[in-house]
Structures are given as structure tokens and as C-alpha cells.
Amino acid sequence: MPPLLPPSTIGILGGGQLGRMLALEARRSGYRVAIYTDEPQGCPAGQFADIEINASYDDPAALERFLSQVDVVTAEFENIPDACLQAVEAMKPLRPGRKAIYTTQHREREKLFLRENGIACAEFRIVETLAQLEAAVAELGRPCVIKTAAFGYDGKGQAKVNADTDLTTAWKPFEGHHAVVEQWVPFVCEVSVVGARSVDGRMAVHGVVENQHAHHILDVTIAPARVSPEVVDQAMELWEAVAVGLDYVGTMAVELFVTAEGHVMVNEVAPRPHNSGHYTIDACVTNQFQQQMRAICGLSLGDPTQHTPAVMVNLLGDVWPSEHVHPDWAPVLNHPRAKLHLYGKASARAKRKMGHYTVLGGSIEEALEAVEQVRAEHSSLRG
Numbered sequence: 001m002p003p004l005l006p007p008s009t010i011g012i013l014g015g016g017q018l019g020r021m022l023a024l025e026a027r028r029s030g031y032r033v034a035i036y037t038d039e040p041q042g043c044p045a046g047q048f049a050d051i052e053i054n055a056s057y058d059d060p061a062a063l064e065r066f067l068s069q070v071d072v073v074t075a076e077f078e079n080i081p082d083a084c085l086q087a088v089e090a091m092k093p094l095r096p097g098r099k100a101i102y103t104t105q106h107r108e109r110e111k112l113f114l115r116e117n118g119i120a121c122a123e124f125r126i127v128e129t130l131a132q133l134e135a136a137v138a139e140l141g142r143p144c145v146i147k148t149a150a151f152g153y154d155g156k157g158q159a160k161v162n163a164d165t166d167l168t169t170a171w172k173p174f175e176g177h178h179a180v181v182e183q184w185v186p187f188v189c190e191v192s193v194v195g196a197r198s199v200d201g202r203m204a205v206h207g208v209v210e211n212q213h214a215h216h217i218l219d220v221t222i223a224p225a226r227v228s229p230e231v232v233d234q235a236m237e238l239w240e241a242v243a244v245g246l247d248y249v250g251t252m253a254v255e256l257f258v259t260a261e262g263h264v265m266v267n268e269v270a271p272r273p274h275n276s277g278h279y280t281i282d283a284c285v286t287n288q289f290q291q292q293m294r295a296i297c298g299l300s301l302g303d304p305t306q307h308t309p310a311v312m313v314n315l316l317g318d319v320w321p322s323e324h325v326h327p328d329w330a331p332v333l334n335h336p337r338a339k340l341h342l343y344g345k346a347s348a349r350a351k352r353k354m355g356h357y358t359v360l361g362g363s364i365e366e367a368l369e370a371v372e373q374v375r376a377e378h379s380s381l382r383g
């Protein structure tokens, strides 16, 4: 298939901020954008789309209407019913393909994929019953962590098993489901790698970045990560192994743990652009959304080089004074090296990702200092 050039139509499954930022990038270059979402009209991505279809992912008629209007389809989130993925793939190129989305939307399938491909990750067992949990904990040792196999993110559906945890009680929320029990990794830092793979298998990877979480949700990304060159090499190699193993096309993120001994292992794979890659919009020659656009349209990838050190800070609904009252954005907007990105969400809720800002610096230290300055000027932005 020849590359899709503007004004071809890019179809996006999902209507959130990742779809919005892809839509912005695609429309800038003259592509048309169609959003398919089960959210109401006017969703974050729909605000920048030519076409917005609001229907369930199980609605074949609506899906067909969407597919008849697009040239290629991508997804901005992974929890898409398999029947929908199959219907899309039967009619239009789906990039990344069903294999990548189906594997990574489910922790059990993802973990088995990593194990089968010899990709370093925390040791784990799959369990379905309390007896299996007891056996797994005995084998893996404490502490360990129980995670739901399906549809978990940002620490949801997880329970840590400590020395004194009663397994019967811990198992209750998981009863009747598959779960993954993972050995606890005493990591010294969490990093991630975002990159893209083209239709012809070429890869362009942004560097390794350092992620700090608050309440299991990404709070700050420091780019580049303050890690050794050996850690960088391992992280990049792991990203490539995952991308090749999944026959990946598009932008993909891999979250990793770094141990005190300098070992790197995969925590999670996201088959899409990632929150920890938002800094690329302001700090890289080609950002993660433009790479996604290029890759899914069958074009060659752009230069992923980071030109300026950057720190990205997430803005959750928690910093909104109330549901419909915005914080005072002056401290961010007045800063000469800060860039504000808001996602156009109708109302703010606790823990909801509402936006982010990126601060550029001559060095990481300078960017971190600037973030402190912005936060000090407006204490409500502290989160």
C-alpha cells in the first residue's frame, strides 16, 4: 500500500487526550481526522476532529459508518473489545495491529508475551484461585503484588502482599478473575521509553526518561533520565525487543524498573503514545504524536532527538478549586520556558488527567528549579 498523504483521513478509536494530541498534529499537516468514541459529543479528541462518531464499541452499524470514512485506523487507548478490533482489521489497516493491542490490553497476555520472548520483567505467576495465590506467594516470596489480568491501569486493581497480609482477605476483590502475582521489584527509579516503528520495520526511539508517581499516577517526567549509559542501553534494547516481538507499527511506550544493581526490567507496555512522552511535544525535533501519524500513514519516521532538557508536570483534577473553576494559570503562562497543555475536559474530578505543562531548561536542574518556582507561585498547582 502506498503511503497515505494529506488529506487522507486518520481514524482514531478513543476520544481522550492522546487522541486529541494526535488529531492536533495530524490536522496541522493537513490530514482529516475521524474519532470513534463511546464518550458524549465534544470529547477532548472530538474538539479537533472533522468527524466524531459517538457510539458503543460493540455497535457494528456505527463502526461501519466510521470505517467507510477513514483510510487508516489507530487507537488512543487499549481497552477495546476484541470483536471491534477484528471488525476494524477486516476493513481497514489497523496500526498498531490487533496482535499488539490484544496482547497489551491484558496483563496476563502481556506478561506471557514478555516471558516467551525472553524480555526481562518481574517474575510472576498467573492465578485463578486462593489456593493458587497461596502457592504463588510461597514461591515468589513476600512482598509481592496481585494485579488483575484485565483492564487495570494507574495502580487500579492491585494489592500489595506484605509480610503480615492475610491472603484470604487479599484475594477477595480478585475472586472469580484471573490475576497476575508479581514479585516485588525493589527499584531505585522508574523510567520509560517512547518510540515509534514504521510499516517497514524501522525504529526511531526517544531517549530514556525518569518518571515520578504520586498515588500510582504519573506526576513528573524528567527528560532525559539521570541514569547510567548502561541503563539507557538496556532500556532501549528492551523497547526494541517489545516492538519487534509485537510486529508493532506506530508509537509505543514501555515502562521499566531500574534496580540498585543497574538491571532494567519491563513493567508495562502501552500500545500508544504515553503520558511520559508528552515532553516530546516541546523538547524533541519530532514528537510522539507526529511519529504516530507518520508511522500509521506508512511514511518514514522523523528525527526523535531531544533538543532541550525538559520536565513535564501532570495537572490532575485535584488542582482545580472546584469542578468547573480553573486554577489560576498565570504562573505557568507567565513563565518564559513553560508550555501549558489543557485537554478540554468538561469537568474536573480528583485523579482525572486534565492537562500538563512542560518546562524547558538549559539543564535538568534548571528545569526542575523552574518547576519549583511555578509551584511556589501558585500553591494550588502542587497537586
Ligand code: AMP
Binding pocket: 122, 145, 147, 152, 153, 154, 155, 156, 182, 183, 184, 185, 186, 187, 190, 213, 216, 255, 267, 268
Ligand atoms: P502498574 O499499574 O503495573 O504500572 O503499577 C503501578 C505502580 O505500582 C508502578 O508504577 C510501581 O510504582 C508500582 N509497582 C507495580 N508493580 C510493582 C512491582 N512488581 N514491584 C514494585 N513496584 C511495583
